[in-house]
Amino acid sequence: xxxxxxxxxxxxxxxxxxxxxxxxxxxxxxxxxxxxxxxxxxxxxxxxxxxxxxxxxxxxxxxxxxxxxxxxxxxxxxxxxxxxxxxxxxxxxxxxxxxxxxxxxxxxxxxxxx
Amino acid sequence: xxxxxxxxxxxxxxxxxxxxxxxxxxxxxxxxxxxxxxxxxxxxxxxxxxxxxxxxxxxxxxxxxxxxxxxxxxxxxxxxxxxxxxxxxxxxxxxxxxxxxxxxxxxxxxxx
Numbered sequence: 001x002x003x004x005x006x007x008x009x010x011x012x013x014x015x016x017x018x019x020x021x022x023x024x025x026x027x028x029x030x031x032x033x034x035x036x037x038x039x040x041x042x043x044x045x046x047x048x049x050x051x052x053x054x055x056x057x058x059x060x061x062x063x064x065x066x067x068x069x070x071x072x073x074x075x076x077x078x079x080x081x082x083x084x085x086x087x088x089x090x091x092x093x094x095x096x097x098x099x100x101x102x103x104x105x106x107x108x109x110x111x112x113x114x
Numbered sequence: 115x116x117x118x119x120x121x122x123x124x125x126x127x128x129x130x131x132x133x134x135x136x137x138x139x140x141x142x143x144x145x146x147x148x149x150x151x152x153x154x155x156x157x158x159x160x161x162x163x164x165x166x167x168x169x170x171x172x173x174x175x176x177x178x179x180x181x182x183x184x185x186x187x188x189x190x191x192x193x194x195x196x197x198x199x200x201x202x203x204x205x206x207x208x209x210x211x212x213x214x215x216x217x218x219x220x221x222x223x224x225x226x
Contacts (some may be wrong), residue, residue, distance in 0.1 A: 004157070030213060035215055043158075043216040045205070056213060097212035100165040101144045105157035 004106035021076040023091030031097030032074040037088040049096040061097045081113045120217035133192040137205030146208040147188045
């Protein structure tokens with residue numbers, strides 16, 4: 001595997017389910033990100049982790065819970081979601097979280113909440 | 115605060131025609147600017163980035179962008195469009211801490 005991978009690619013869940021999204025980067029980077037991409041809206045940054053420490057929580061509801069056990073893996077735990085949470089969730093990584101660093105994106109998980 | 119505005123949510127060109135996608139930014143510090151492309155059912159791929167070196171930046175697939183401080187612009191161009199260029203294009207500015215602020219995106223259609 002190379003680059004940034006995300007699983008699953010598609011997920012359908014009910015509002016009472018609990019599920020997790022997984023992201024793995026094979027680039028040796030130290031910063032990882034979760035973004036939400038909804039139709040007709042700009043990409044929204046959700047969380048930033050730098051060297052496994054959360055450095056940004058962009059006022060995300062608590063029904064989204066991130067976890068970063070090491071610099072290569074990032075999870076997004078989901079529970080009691082709402083239909084408006086349906087979106088494409090993108091993971092990205094960068095070398096050290098600096099402004100000039102390129103962020104490399106995974107293919108995303110398409111989430112549908114029924 | 116940093117922000118990005120992309121003029122035109124949809125641009126349509128003929129194959130072989132010039133591609134021009136507009137991006138204006140607002141930044142209180144010297145900016146780092148990026149253009150990404152997203153093909154259907156895929157993540158974002160970097161086309162090019164400006165990091166205060168040359169103002170004319172060349173990227174992949176024949177795209178380039180020019181940083182114009184006086185106009186606070188970073189427009190993306192390609193001399194001759196190909197069918198394979200049809201995708202959504204995002205301009206972004208980096209804020210302190212390495213976060214990216216994205217524009218709303220421009221969908222490029224290429225007509226035969």
